[in-house]
Amino acid sequence: MTAAVIGIALALPTGLHVLLQNAQQISGSWDGSAQISLFLKKSVSHRQALRLARQLRKRDEIAKVSYISREQALQEFQQQSGFGDALKALTKNPLPSVLIVQPALAHSQPEQTAVLLEQLRRDIRVDVAQLDMQWLKRLYAIMDIVRRGLLVLAGLLALTVLLVVGNTIRLAIQNRRDEIVVIKLIGGTDAFIRRPFLYTGFWYGFFGAILAFIMVYTALLLLSGPVEKLALLYHNSFELSRLDLDTTLILLISGVMLGLVGSWLAVGRHLREIEPG
Amino acid sequence: MIRFSHACKRYPGGYDALNQVNFHMPRGQMAFLTGHSGAGKSTLLKLIALLERASRGQVFVNGQNLAKIKRPRIPFFRRNIGIIFQDHQLLFDRTVFDNVALPLIIAGLPQRDISKRVRAALDKVGLLRKEKVYPVTLSGGEQQRVGIARAVVNKPPLLLADEPTGNLDPELSREIMHIFEDFSQVGVTVLVASHDLDLISQLPYRQLTLKGGRLVADTDPSTQEQVG
Ligand SMILES: Nc1ncnc2c1ncn2[C@@H]1O[C@H](COP(=O)(O)OP(=O)(O)O)[C@@H](O)[C@H]1O
C-alpha cells in the first residue's frame, strides 16, 4: 500500500519528465521548424544562386537548402495568390529568388539559429534574411514553464512521499512499542533501534521506485502506438522515446533517498517518546 | 557498588516517591528491598538503572555519579546491569533462545559466541531444553527464569530484580531466590525488591525497608547489626 502510493507519487513527475523530453525532441525535429528564408539580391544570377545553395549545403549546421528561382516564385505566387491575371500584366518579374535554409537538428536551438541567421544576413548576395521562429520561441517558453511546474510538482510529491513513509514508519514503531521498550531496557542504542526502520524505509522507497518505473514504462508503451500513427499522418516518423537510463537511475535514487529520509525523520521524532519506566 | 546520598525522587505531579534515601551496598553483596506496595521500591531500582533520574541528592553505581551520565551513554551504562521484572518483559514473537540472545546481539557479539553464552545462561536457570520454544508455552516460573537468563547472559556485575516472585507460588519463589544466591556467590551484586516477607525472612541477607519513600530499616543478619 505504502509502496503503491510512493510509486504513483514518483510515477507522475517521471512520466511528465519523459513526455517533456519527447516534446523537446518533437519541437527539434519539426519539419521546417526554424527555417530561414534568404531573399537574394536581384543582381544575383541563377547560377550564382545555385552556387550559394551548394556552399550552404556543405555547412554542418545546415541540413537542407531548397532553391526557388524568380520564375518559380512568380508561378507559385500567381497560383496561390489569386492575382494571377493582374501579375501577368507586369512586364518585369518583381520577385527575388529565394533560398530556404533548414538548420540541422543539432543546431536548432533558438540561440544557435539566431547566430546562423546573422551570418547569412551578412552575405553580400543576400538582400533580406528572415527567420520564422516566433512560434518556436513560444514553444520553448511554454516548455520552460512546464519544466518549472514539473519541479514544483516533483517537490510537492517528494514531500508527500516523505509524509507517507513517515506515517508508515510511525505506525510500525507503535506496533513494535513493547519491543523497543525491552531493547532500551537491556541497553540497545537508538542507532540499533533505528536500523530496522531505516531498512523498512529503504525498501518502501526502492519498491515504490520500481512500481513507478513499471507504471511509466507501461504508460509509454500504451501511448507509443497512437503517437506513431499520429506522426505518420504528418509524414513524420517519430518514435516516442522510452525511459532512459539517467531518468531510471534518478528515479531509483530519489525513491530510496526519500524512503530513508522519511523513516529517519519519523524514527527521530517518535523514538524519544518511547521510554521504559 | 551502589551508593545513595540524600536521594529524592519527586514524580511530575509533586508526589515524593523517595525521600532522603542514604545507603551503601558493597560489591558482591546480596540484599532485599522491602516495603509495602507504593513504598518506593520500584522507583529506587529505576534510579539505579537510570530509568528515572533523582530529583535531588546523588546516586552512584560503580563509583560513577549517575547525574553525570548523558542520554546517549545510558544504553552502554545499562549493559552493565541485569534487570529482572515482575512481568518478565519478554518478546513473545521470539523463541526463548532469541529472547536471551538479545542483549548479546545488541552488544554486537559474533554469532558463535552468542550461541555458547545463551546456552550457558539457559543451563544456569535450568531451561536448556526449552531454547526453541516460544515464551507463551512456558509457565510463569519458567518465563521468569528466561527473564533471569536474559539478564545474566552478558555477565553484568550488578543484578536488579523487581518483584521477581510476585506471581509465583512459594516453592517456585524459593527456586528463583536460589538462582539469585548462586549469582551472588560468584561475585555479582544482587538487589531484589520484594514484599514477600515470609520468603525473605528465611534467607540470611541484608534487608532495606522502605516506607512512604523513606528508608526506615536496614538489617543484616550476617553481621547481626542494625542500622536505622
Ligand atoms: N511515573 C510515575 N508518576 C507518578 N507517580 C508515580 C510514578 N511511578 C510511581 N509513582 C508513585 O510513586 C510511589 C512509589 O511507587 P513505586 O516506586 O512503584 O512503589 P513500589 O514499587 O514500592 O510499589 C507510588 O505512590 C506511585 O503511585
Ligand SMILES: [Mg+2]
Ligand atoms: Mg513496584
